[in-house]
Amino acid sequence: MNANTENDELLFEVRDSVATIALNRPARRNALSYALRSRILEYMGKIREQPAIKAVVLTGNGGHFCSGGDIQGMQAALTAPQGRIRLLGAHHFITEMLNCERPVIAAVDGVAYGAGMGLALTADFIVASPRARFCSAFLRMGLVPDLGLMHTLPRLVGLQRAKEIVFTGREIDAREALALGLVLEIAEDGDVLAHAQALGARFAQASGPALGMAKHGLNTSFESGLSAALATEAYAQGIAMSSPEHQDAVRRFLNKELPLYQWQKK
Template sequence: MSDDALLYDFDADTGIATLTLNRPRQKNALDMSMRVGLREAIYAIRHDRAVRALVLCGAGEDFCAGGDLRAMNVASAEDGRNRLDDLHGWVGMLLDLDRPVIGAVDGVAYGAGFSLALTADFVLATPRARFCMPFMKVGLVPDCGAFYTLPRVVGMARAKELVFTAREVGAQEAQQIGAVFEIVEPDALRVRAQRIAASLASASPVAFGLAKRALNQSLGADLRGMLELESAAQGIAFSTAFHQEAVQRFKDKTTPLFQWPSA
């Protein structure tokens, strides 16, 4: 599950998978090889329960410059729609992945690169990270799920501004508007991403998956529907061995199964 454009690594001891976009000379722009690799990798990760967490990163000093314009040979509206429809399968699968996803962003996260970062549960960024939805500059609209993720992450008014103006946002502003969780120095970025991934991988996989999918549904559901989902999810969580052991450890005042890593 790796080629020159996309690297896959799996640590069996921690359960952490890492996907590295690997076209540094092109700022990791998405070409067809990378798109196919992401589709295959995310499908495999979705069906591999040994994977407890996923880290997304880019090789070199950039995360992803978006789609490779030099590789976009779209002959018709149908061709353009099919091109995006091919993306939606793995983008939807990544957004719905019932395990932690950590995005480690250095340098540019433009266009589809910004969209890809938004699929993560936690986005870490270096001080030199730059985010942009530049689609208006080339007469296109956001893709890779950004119409869904961006308003949910930054709010509708801010999402409209970022899409309509196509302006660049630095790491600090991205953190202020909610698109970035932490700002980390470049030489510590991957270490911090792995540390957070390892911490979340130690949480109850059942509880985490249930909570993530409930949160993903919450903005499109009514109160009654969410209360019913909450009841069903909690019933399942109560029945897990993880919960039973966690309660016993609490009673015994021993080390918890799950702990959030300090900075």
């Protein structure tokens, strides 16, 4: 599936079981406009309706992931109520990205600044090129982090380190990002998109419902107590046990056949 048109600022492609969404504003380092957010939401809705899609890759074209919010759209001064309403309009976008019931992989090359860093951290995994750079640049502009960054960042690096990253607005290179746990792996050959798509393809034979329910349980684990977590586990496992994927896995095990879904190092 290919929904692209000439000079489109957002490219969408489905190859085999992996959907790829690419920001395509290279002259602006893929600055994230409100129109782009709406388009990403549109494609995420399409992905939700297609069970054959097992993973999503989010990337940016032209050597950069995303330089942040589109500052040209910030020139008009806003009142506090207007600014709040504008951000409330982005909350649906954040929840849709974080709660997508497929593994989401951000392929980050070049800069992931400000809202671009927030966007990258809505993914489950980040694969970075050696030249990737992350920065919570909001305080440089007299702003607070948005696109969910105040939620996602401390969960990855801890509260004290998250405060240091946000308060200083300093740049983090790929190596430090890997050491901090922001990044899952570095594509040493620089072909970060190919690495991310290959990672996504490894979920092709996984149970979509089981992946989605496991992701929901893990995403909510920091906010739920033990009793709520166990209740979620019980409901999810009941559904999973009745699935054809589980029944096929049991049959294969009893027949001494290899599982359909295996995570092998490639």
